[in-house]
Amino acid sequence: MADDKLSTAESLRSTRSYGQVRCMNPSCAGRITPAPGQTQAKCPKCGSEWRIFWINAGLPRVKGPVWETSQRLANERLDQIAAEAGKNEELAKKEVK
Numbered sequence: 258m259a260d261d262k263l264s265t266a267e268s269l270r271s272t273r274s275y276g277q278v279r280c281m282n283p284s285c286a287g288r289i290t291p292a293p294g295q296t297q298a299k300c301p302k303c304g305s306e307w308r309i310f311w312i313n314a315g316l317p318r319v320k321g322p323v324w325e326t327s328q329r330l331a332n333e334r335l336d337q338i339a340a341e342a343g344k345n346e347e348l349a350k351k352e353v354k
């Protein structure tokens with residue numbers, strides 16, 4: 258009985274993506290493999306950065322977003338939108354003249 262439990266736990270451990278976390282960006286869900294002890298990890302797929310905490314030496318979990326990076330990515334997107342809007346406005350002005 259006890260042996261059965263152990264082997265089940267061991268087989269689970271071997272199939273699980275040990276030491277990996279999922280990107281919490283819902284449109285990405287990439288796999289991130291933080292280096293042991295790392296407190297921040299960047300998603301290789303979408304570039305989002307996440308704060309990592311370690312349940313134990315080999316088991317990382319995502320604690321939350323790195324706000325500075327989320328903010329920067331959001332600002333870059335806003336700047337782009339603003340730049341596009343500005344361009345359209347200039348075009349509109351030229352057309353009026």
Ligand SMILES: [Zn+2]
Nearest residue numbers: 280285300303
């Ligand atoms: Zn991602």
